Amino acid sequence: MSGDSVAGRLSAPRAGAWARLSPRSRAALARIGWGIASVGMFAGIWELLWAIGVADARLLPPPHIFLGNIPDQARFFNTAQRWQIGVDASAGPSPLGAVGITVAATSMRVFVGLGIAAVLSVTLGVLIRYFTLLEKLTLPTITLLSPVSPIAWLPVAIFMFGIGNAPAIFMVVIALFFHMVLSTISQIDGVNRNLINVARTMGASKRQVYGRVIIPAILPQMLIVLRLNLFASWMVVLIAESTGVGFGLGQVIMLARNTFNPSLVFFTIALIGLLGFLSDLVLRQLQRRLLYWVPEATGVLRGL
Amino acid sequence: MGSDPFLPYSSKDAVVCRGIGKTWAIDTPRAHEALRDVDLDIRPGEFVVLLGPSGCGKSTLLYLIAGLEAQTSGQIWSFHDEVTTPSPDRSLIFQETSLFPWLAVWQNVSFGLSIRGVPLKERRAVARDALSRVGLVEAMDKRPDELSGGMRQRVAVARALAMRPKVLLMDEPFAALDVQTRAKMQDFLLDVWRDSGASVLFVTHSIDEAVALADRVVVFTSRPGRIKTIVPIDLPRPRDPFSPQCEALRRLLTEELRGEVDRAFAEQEALARTG
Numbered sequence: 001m002s003g004d005s006v007a008g009r010l011s012a013p014r015a016g017a018w019a020r021l022s023p024r025s026r027a028a029l030a031r032i033g034w035g036i037a038s039v040g041m042f043a044g045i046w047e048l049l050w051a052i053g054v055a056d057a058r059l060l061p062p063p064h065i066f067l068g069n070i071p072d073q074a075r076f077f078n079t080a081q082r083w084q085i086g087v088d089a090s091a092g093p094s095p096l097g098a099v100g101i102t103v104a105a106t107s108m109r110v111f112v113g114l115g116i117a118a119v120l121s122v123t124l125g126v127l128i129r130y131f132t133l134l135e136k137l138t139l140p141t142i143t144l145l146s147p148v149s150p151i152a153w154l155p156v157a158i159f160m161f162g163i164g165n166a167p168a169i170f171m172v173v174i175a176l177f178f179h180m181v182l183s184t185i186s187q188i189d190g191v192n193r194n195l196i197n198v199a200r201t202m203g204a205s206k207r208q209v210y211g212r213v214i215i216p217a218i219l220p221q222m223l224i225v226l227r228l229n230l231f232a233s234w235m236v237v238l239i240a241e242s243t244g245v246g247f248g249l250g251q252v253i254m255l256a257r258n259t260f261n262p263s264l265v266f267f268t269i270a271l272i273g274l275l276g277f278l279s280d281l282v283l284r285q286l287q288r289r290l291l292y293w294v295p296e297a298t299g300v301l302r303g304l
Numbered sequence: 305m306g307s308d309p310f311l312p313y314s315s316k317d318a319v320v321c322r323g324i325g326k327t328w329a330i331d332t333p334r335a336h337e338a339l340r341d342v343d344l345d346i347r348p349g350e351f352v353v354l355l356g357p358s359g360c361g362k363s364t365l366l367y368l369i370a371g372l373e374a375q376t377s378g379q380i381w382s383f384h385d386e387v388t389t390p391s392p393d394r395s396l397i398f399q400e401t402s403l404f405p406w407l408a409v410w411q412n413v414s415f416g417l418s419i420r421g422v423p424l425k426e427r428r429a430v431a432r433d434a435l436s437r438v439g440l441v442e443a444m445d446k447r448p449d450e451l452s453g454g455m456r457q458r459v460a461v462a463r464a465l466a467m468r469p470k471v472l473l474m475d476e477p478f479a480a481l482d483v484q485t486r487a488k489m490q491d492f493l494l495d496v497w498r499d500s501g502a503s504v505l506f507v508t509h510s511i512d513e514a515v516a517l518a519d520r521v522v523v524f525t526s527r528p529g530r531i532k533t534i535v536p537i538d539l540p541r542p543r544d545p546f547s548p549q550c551e552a553l554r555r556l557l558t559e560e561l562r563g564e565v566d567r568a569f570a571e572q573e574a575l576a577r578t579g
């Protein structure tokens with residue numbers, strides 16, 4: 001009987017706390033839980049392979065090794081300053097501070113590049129549909145350039161911008177720009193004719209049709225396109241950084257490769273994965289705030 | 305205003321169609337004749353119902369009169385002007401719901417006013433008034449995807465009314481509603497129509513609806529759509545659907561339509577066979 005009441009006292013507040021959470025935060029917690037379970041499962045398999053001797057710790061160090069000594073890995077996150085001649089290797093920020101600076105630098109390049117690409121390409125896409133002459137002048141070239149791999153633009157980035165932030169940002173912009181223009185145009189062509197016709201029967205001018213119907217109508221799809229391209233910009237920025245933009249995660253990967261340091265490679269990969277995940281989360285939140293009228297679609301497929 | 309001797313019609317008429325033809329995708333292998341040689345006059349304040357088999361070009365005719373598409377032959381006038389572009393004087397209510405999903409209900413209703421730069425307070429007042437006429441003031445601040453299909457269509461009606469059009473073009477606006485709501489909407493439409501003095505051109509598949517609403521019923525042939533007959537209905541409203549006159553009209557319209565629907569089906573089957 002006393003055991004009963006102890007159990008009751010223990011479990012009641014906990015159940016209460018879970019019940020008191022709003023459905024939304026409960027769903028968020030559940031999502032985080034599944035995320036941890038998913039990553040944990042793969043990490044567990046990896047650890048198991050290591051424990052039975054299949055995975056060689058020198059080539060494929062399991063998570064407990066490459067995450068085991070973070071300060072040790074952080075040593076390699078030299079900011080540009082510390083590589084400069086005449087600067088003592090121990091000068092500059094602490095190792096963890098260096099990781100922070102590196103991560104911030106790379107993320108900044110991704111988001112600035114993404115922002116510039118989004119604004120430029122949506123603007124140009126809308127202008128192309130608005131002015132037929134502009135379409136005839138620019139669309140063939142844009143279509144021609146869109147399949148060119150971003151890697152081919154790397155030398156151009158270095159010729160034009162040397163080293164520093166500019167070439168990395170340029171790479172992100174150029175990697176996204178052309179096909180985001182094309183996708184803006186196809187979104188415009190897909191806008192429900194009736195919505196445009198309603199505005200026209202109410203006396204809307206061409207400018208009003210574009211500003212009040214077409215742009216709000218394409219926004220949801222464009223944000224999805226942006227989210228999909230987020231991952232592409234992470235990839236491109238790493239390529240740009242690995243060729244000597246200064247400092248950044250790409251440079252660390254390059255360093256790890258050149259010094260044959262698998263622990264550092266996996267540590268950096270884990271970091272990049274986490275950053276990609278977090279930035280997708282940020283964009284998803286942005287999407288929810290901005291596109292209040294788009295219903296959340298995931299529920300439709302549940303229970304099939 | 306007297307009639308202009310150079311115009312082939314009275315400039316007092318709400319809509320005048322002369323020799324209207326429309327071929328979609330003309331000059332391409334997919335050319336498709338939807339309308340042929342349609343002559344139709346709609347007097348001010350008249351309620352005209354278009355009745356015809358599916359695909360005979362009823363929506364097409366409304367698009368032409370609204371000025372959203374150009375006819376391939378013939379001419380259309382509305383009051384003093386030739387129709388070449390859309391105008392707020394001619395409101396079209398579409399067959400499919402067409403509310404802006406990113407705007408609240410009242411903003412949808414007052415969209416046309418915001419185009420003209422009317423201040424917000426006045427817009428809200430007009431929207432409230434128009435929505436009260438369709439019984440949806442409560443839903444004013446909701447978003448369209450929170451409404452049922454029938455409610456959305458009523459919002460579309462309110463939106464058209466808020467423009468105070470002289471000609472109201474309605475493309476099967478009540479087709480998706482249940483019988484009771486539909487009857488209510490018809491009564492309400494007749495009220496609004498009498499108040500506003502607008503002319504109405506109303507497309508429907510429903511013979512009952514045509515008999516309940518029309519001053520004149522225009523029966524179309526199957527595609528290419530031509531006018532087969534025009535049946536005037538000179539009965540006071542509200543009409544008793546079970547009265548002998550209404551029974552007789554329904555029988556007459558059913559007879560007129562039956563042959564056309566059969567022909568439309570035969571044609572579509574033949575098209576399907578040849579691919």
Ligand SMILES: Nc1ncnc2c1ncn2[C@@H]1O[C@H](COP(=O)(O)OP(=O)(O)OP(=O)(O)O)[C@@H](O)[C@H]1O
Binds near residue numbers: 328337356399
């Ligand atoms: N935008 C378009 N482009 C090409 N063809 C069209 C277009 N709109 C309609 N048509 C064709 O014109 C014909 C008439 O179409 P319309 O929509 O006017 O018929 P409807 O009488 O309104 O039919 P329903 O009663 O089913 O709505 C159809 O054969 C259709 O295929």
Ligand SMILES: [Mg+2]
Binds near residue numbers: 363364
């Ligand atoms: Mg139609």
